[in-house]
Amino acid sequence: MSERPLSHDMVIRSLAMRHWNETVDDARAVDALEQGKVLFLPSLAFPLSTEELTLLTPDLVDPKRKNISFNAQNGKLNGVAQAEKKAQVQALLQRHHDYACQLVSSLLPEYKSALHSPVNSLRLHPITVWRDATSWRKDDTRLHVDAFPSRPNHGERILRIFTNINPHGESRCWRVGEPFPVLAKRFIPRLKRFSPFSSWLQNRLGITKSYRSHYDHLMLQLHDTMKGDENYQQQGPQVTLELPAGSSWICFADQTPHAAMSGQFMLEQTFLLPVAAMKNPDNAPLKILQKLTQRTLI
Numbered sequence: 001m002s003e004r005p006l007s008h009d010m011v012i013r014s015l016a017m018r019h020w021n022e023t024v025d026d027a028r029a030v031d032a033l034e035q036g037k038v039l040f041l042p043s044l045a046f047p048l049s050t051e052e053l054t055l056l057t058p059d060l061v062d063p064k065r066k067n068i069s070f071n072a073q074n075g076k077l078n079g080v081a082q083a084e085k086k087a088q089v090q091a092l093l094q095r096h097h098d099y100a101c102q103l104v105s106s107l108l109p110e111y112k113s114a115l116h117s118p119v120n121s122l123r124l125h126p127i128t129v130w131r132d133a134t135s136w137r138k139d140d141t142r143l144h145v146d147a148f149p150s151r152p153n154h155g156e157r158i159l160r161i162f163t164n165i166n167p168h169g170e171s172r173c174w175r176v177g178e179p180f181p182v183l184a185k186r187f188i189p190r191l192k193r194f195s196p197f198s199s200w201l202q203n204r205l206g207i208t209k210s211y212r213s214h215y216d217h218l219m220l221q222l223h224d225t226m227k228g229d230e231n232y233q234q235q236g237p238q239v240t241l242e243l244p245a246g247s248s249w250i251c252f253a254d255q256t257p258h259a260a261m262s263g264q265f266m267l268e269q270t271f272l273l274p275v276a277a278m279k280n281p282d283n284a285p286l287k288i289l290q291k292l293t294q295r296t297l298i
């Protein structure tokens with residue numbers, strides 16, 4: 001491919017925050033995030049007590065699930081294999097959620113009242129082990145943008161906050177890819193056509209939790225087509241990021257091509273954000289795809 005190579009500065013913006021509730025006066029942080037950059041917080045750690053450190057073992061995860069997850073809105077905890085540990089895990093994930101909300105208030109205050117559907121996760125498996133057990137479509141060591149097969153989000157943004165809590169000082173390694181407009185332009189000609197009937201049927205049969213819109217179809221197709229393209233995985237524009245233990249990072253995972261290559265033990269918080277709540281909605285994948293296809297997609 002004869003493209004301009006990506007540089008580190010094109011995909012990442014670093015901020016020197018040390019506390020989750022630290023006041024930050026950096027209006028450009030939200031601009032960088034909406035342009036698809038990773039906001040990197042190298043000194044923002046999530047402290048664990050001595051008792052909580054004993055929870056950092058893959059045995060704690062239900063073998064049928066990838067991660068332990070928690071919905072702070074309804075208090076639902078999923079994926080804990082050991083019943084006697086549930087209360088401790090829930091307290092940890094509730095505190096993590098509270099910290100994530102503080103971070104949004106201090107760093108991204110314009111999103112505060114619009115973010116919804118919070119789910120956070122405790123990820124205890126080494127990335128390499130999980131990868132070996134799944135199909136290429138679920139293999140997150142391949143560059144991809146996030147799209148949920150059974151939960152269409154009709155254009156809403158997927159904001160994710162990650163923290164490496166590895167107790168042995170092991171970094172998490174990511175690859176990050178090209179800007180979304182370039183990515184979309186590259187892959188749109190190869191995406192399968194949308195079938196409203198098939199979307200209707202999948203919704204009717206309960207395969208999807210709501211109707212999969214044209215937008216959701218294109219995002220899923222983009223996710224699959226990127227992951228399935230061996231040449232793009234190897235040769236496509238990309239930068240490797242080392243994300244040390246004790247650091248955090250934030251991105252719009254539906255926009256920023258990413259691949260998790262190695263590491264173990266992470267906390268992650270997901271929120272959804274309506275496009276209208278963005279500072280510059282034209283950066284949303286929905287708006288970019290609509291512009292490129294010249295169609296209304298939701």
Ligand SMILES: [Fe+2]
Nearest residue numbers: 140145146253
């Ligand atoms: Fe992902």
